Amino acid sequence: MNMLTRKLIAKEFYLNRWLIAGSTLAGLAGLLIAAEGEVRFNIGMLTWLTTIVAFGVVLAMLSIGNERKERTLQFVLSLPLAHGDYVRIKVIGLLLCFLVPWAILSAGAVTLISVMPNLPDGLLPFAVLLCGFCLANYSVVLCGALHTATEGLITILIIVTNMNVTLFIFMVGALPSLNSHLRAPAPVWNSTFWTVLAVELATLVITLSLPYFVAARRRDFN
Amino acid sequence: MTTTKHIEMHGVRKAFRFFTLEDLSLELAPGQIMGFVGPNGAGKSTSIRLMTGLLTPDAGEVRVLGHAMPESQAVAKRDIGFVSDEMRLFAHATLGWHMRFVASIYPGWDAKYAQTLVKRFNLRPEQNVSGLSSGEHAKAVLLLALARRPRLLILDEPTSGLDPVARHEVLTEFMDVLRDEDRSILFSSHNTVDVERISDRIAFIDRGRLIESSDKEDFLERWRRIQLQMPAGTTVPDLPHVVSRVVDGQFVTLTTNRFSQDLLAFLGSNVREVHRMSLEEIFVANVMYHRETRGQ
Numbered sequence: 001m002n003m004l005t006r007k008l009i010a011k012e013f014y015l016n017r018w019l020i021a022g023s024t025l026a027g028l029a030g031l032l033i034a035a036e037g038e039v040r041f042n043i044g045m046l047t048w049l050t051t052i053v054a055f056g057v058v059l060a061m062l063s064i065g066n067e068r069k070e071r072t073l074q075f076v077l078s079l080p081l082a083h084g085d086y087v088r089i090k091v092i093g094l095l096l097c098f099l100v101p102w103a104i105l106s107a108g109a110v111t112l113i114s115v116m117p118n119l120p121d122g123l124l125p126f127a128v129l130l131c132g133f134c135l136a137n138y139s140v141v142l143c144g145a146l147h148t149a150t151e152g153l154i155t156i157l158i159i160v161t162n163m164n165v166t167l168f169i170f171m172v173g174a175l176p177s178l179n180s181h182l183r184a185p186a187p188v189w190n191s192t193f194w195t196v197l198a199v200e201l202a203t204l205v206i207t208l209s210l211p212y213f214v215a216a217r218r219r220d221f222n
Numbered sequence: 223m224t225t226t227k228h229i230e231m232h233g234v235r236k237a238f239r240f241f242t243l244e245d246l247s248l249e250l251a252p253g254q255i256m257g258f259v260g261p262n263g264a265g266k267s268t269s270i271r272l273m274t275g276l277l278t279p280d281a282g283e284v285r286v287l288g289h290a291m292p293e294s295q296a297v298a299k300r301d302i303g304f305v306s307d308e309m310r311l312f313a314h315a316t317l318g319w320h321m322r323f324v325a326s327i328y329p330g331w332d333a334k335y336a337q338t339l340v341k342r343f344n345l346r347p348e349q350n351v352s353g354l355s356s357g358e359h360a361k362a363v364l365l366l367a368l369a370r371r372p373r374l375l376i377l378d379e380p381t382s383g384l385d386p387v388a389r390h391e392v393l394t395e396f397m398d399v400l401r402d403e404d405r406s407i408l409f410s411s412h413n414t415v416d417v418e419r420i421s422d423r424i425a426f427i428d429r430g431r432l433i434e435s436s437d438k439e440d441f442l443e444r445w446r447r448i449q450l451q452m453p454a455g456t457t458v459p460d461l462p463h464v465v466s467r468v469v470d471g472q473f474v475t476l477t478t479n480r481f482s483q484d485l486l487a488f489l490g491s492n493v494r495e496v497h498r499m500s501l502e503e504i505f506v507a508n509v510m511y512h513r514e515t516r517g518q
Contacts, residue, residue, distance in 0.1 A: 013331055014319070015312055074309040075363070077276060079327055080299040082292070219278040 004081060005089050012093035020101055023055035027105040031112055038118055045109070053165055056098055056138035057158050063094055064145040065154050075161060077221060080152070084216040085145060091211055098138050104132035122184030125193045126173060132200040133168050133188055136207075137161050143207035146215045172196055228252055228374045228406045229273060234282035235267055243430045246282070250423070252373075253403040255396065257417030257438070258410040259505055260427035266410040266464050267306070270378045271410070274304050287374055291470030294384065303367030306378035307360070311351045317362050319371070324359040328370045336369035342391060356383040364392060365477070368399065375399060375407040381416055393420050400439040426508050433512040438501070445504045447479035447497040450474040450489060458492075461485070465511035477507050 013020070027048050032043025067073045077086065091183040109131065115122050173179060177192040229250035236243045243265045250256050260266045264360040271277040273283050275295030284291040289298035311320055317340075320422060325331040334357035340347060345354075354362060360383040367375060375396070381389045397420055399405050411417050417424065418438065425435035450458060452472050476501075478485060491515075499507070 004327055007323065011323060015315065070311055071308050071310040072278075072312065074306055075311055077325075078299065078302075078304040078309070078367075080272070080296050080297045082275070085296060221276050 004079070005085070005092070007082075008076075008079075008089045009093040009096060012063060012097050014081070016063065016097050019055065019059060019062070020097060023051055024101040024104055025103060026118075027051040027055075028108060028221055031105070031108045035112055035116065041119065048105060048109060049165065052102060052134045052170075053137065053162065054142055055101060056134070057161065059094060060095060060138070060141045060145040061154065061158070063097075064090065064142075065151075065180050068149065069151075073221075083221050084212075085217060086221070087211045087216040090146060091142065094142055095139070095208065098135075098142075102135055102138070104130070106134075119181045120185055121187050123183045124187040125189055126178060126182060129172060129178075129193065129200070130168070132197055133165075133172075136203040137164055137201040138165075139204045139207040146211045174178050225252060227285070228254075228287055229256075229408060230283070231269070231272070231287040232283045234269075234272060234279045234284060236272060236279050237279060238268075241265070241268070241290070241430060243272075246427075246432050248432060248435060249426060250374075250406055250408055252406050254423050255407040255409060255421045256423040256425060256429065257421030257437075258418055258425050259412065259414060259501075259507065260410055261408075261412060264427045265306075266427060267378055270304075270306070270376055270408070270410060270431075273376055274302065275299070276281050292293075301373040303368045303372035303375045303396045304378075305363050305371050305375070307379050307380065307382045308378070309363055311359065311366075313352040314350065316348055316350050317345055317365075320351070320362070320366055321347060324366050324370065330371045332369050332371050335371070336365060339365045339368060340514070342395075343388075357385055357388050359386055361388060361392065363447055364395070368395060373405050375405070375409075376411045377407065379411055380409065381411065381413060388418065414500070414502040414505050424501070426505055428509045428512060431512075434508055441504050442498065443503065444481055444498045445477070445479055445507070447499055447503070448476045448478065448481075448486075448489065448493060449490040449495040449497070450476065452466060452492055458489075461488075465507055479508070479511075 025037050030044045030047030030051060032044070033047060034041045036044070065077065067220055081089070095207040109127055110124065112125050113119050114121065141157060141161050143153065148157060175192055175196075177198075181190075227249050229248060231246050231248040234243065238489060246265075246269060248269070254487050258266055258269070264266060268277065273291065274281055275292035275298070278292050282407040286298045287297070287301050291298060294487055311317075321336055325336075326332065339407070342495050343358075345362055345365065351359065351362070360380065364380060383390055384392060393416060396407055396409070400406060409417065409421065421436070424441055426433045450473070452458060452474055454472065456472050458467065458476065461476070461478075461479050463474050464484075465479050466477040468475040486496070
């Protein structure tokens with residue numbers, strides 16, 4: 001990683017520092033609420049999930065959409081880098097910015113389920129898949145934002161990725177081979193779990209690679 | 223020995239849905255300030271975006287500091303300071319942060335000069351960019367480009383948001399840059415007063431075509447407005463290099479782009495006055511003449 005790449009990634013962390021810190025705190029607050037008992041568990045986890053998804057959307061929109069809209073992109077592109085470098089640095093920088101709160105909050109959720117005595121450990125596979133989904137969903141938002149210049153398409157992207165959350169919970173959560181083990185005393189890491197995880201990983205790889213082949217090869221950058 | 227031109231554009235074409243930049247050829251040698259003048263929508267910003275690698279030409283060749291654009295833009299931009307009136311800094315970071323950020327990327331960053339500019343432009347490094355007025359913002363962007371000590375400054379309407387005093391300060395800085403004869407500036411504007419003040423070469427562009435490019439002094443020497451009083455019943459014959467002719471009774475005003483003593487001698491005692499033209503007058507007359515010639 002060259003010096004310019006490091007500086008521009010550090011720039012993403014600096015400019016998004018309050019968003020990263022605030023989202024991490026909000027997600028942790030959700031986990032604390034969830035730790036207060038079975039009744040508050042759902043409220044807390046909903047706060048946790050909403051925080052991660054909203055953080056991803058806001059991070060991508062502020063760092064890519066607003067850079068274009070507020071014309072700070074011209075300042076960045078006046079630096080000694082090519083279009084391909086810009087796209088590569090954006091993907092790496094914004095992925096790392098997302099990974100910090102995501103890793104803390106995912107670890108927190110898994111730990112919470114593991115240590116809370118009144119919560120079945122059977123929830124763990126679904127929690128892991130939900131964390132994986134949040135990361136894959138963010139990579140879709142990031143990829144879309146790097147390929148989309150118009151506000152209308154960005155709005156559609158936000159709506160679609162938010163709908164994905166509901167679809168994931170109701171469709172994946174309803175899969176019999178996962179659903180039937182949710183209240184089990186021990187986690188069941190069956191083939192359905194591994195298949196869903198593989199789909200999430202594939203989504204992650206495809207959406208993070210696509211900008212290198214499409215956005216980075218754009219002839220004009222405005 | 224041939225010196226590498228700082229900007230070379232040959233037969234460049236870039237088409238958009240409602241606008242086409244056609245057959246643009248332009249050269250800027252080291253040590254020169256070129257004023258790139260055109261009305262709104264003439265193609266100045268498109269040309270500059272091609273020079274800075276933001277756009278890829280459909281045809282033709284763009285080389286900046288000897289590097290092919292946009293292919294080698296990452297290398298070329300190490301020595302280019304690019305400023306546009308549309309360029310914005312990050313609103314929630316301070317000017318000081320921007321200065322440290324740019325300084326960390328450019329080894330040639332001149333910290334002492336940056337501090338001098340901070341004082342001269344009356345800026346406060348600890349202030350958030352969101353709190354800067356539009357004039358202060360324009361000066362901050364210029365500071366970040368100038369303190370890199372680039373070999374080539376490309377400035378797209380850099381003085382458009384500035385008051386007359388700030389414009390004077392900024393233009394003085396541009397002149398200062400040129401003390402080093404290996405540096406050059408391309409400076410786009412529709413403010414011909416600024417261009418006339420600092421440029422030594424001028425290029426006029428209109429409706430996507432370069433209409434003329436020459437030394438400023440050459441423009442100022444060649445263009446004249448001649449007032450004639452013709453005897454009753456006579457007219458001025460067709461003359462070469464007369465780009466406009468306005469008749470008001472016996473009085474005729476000719477505008478020529480190739481003024482010479484021979485022309486004056488030919489017109490003889492009919493000449494009442496000969497006026498030197500300002501760059502703005504030359505620019506307008508030139509644009510109108512080319513539009514008429516092209517039937518636009």
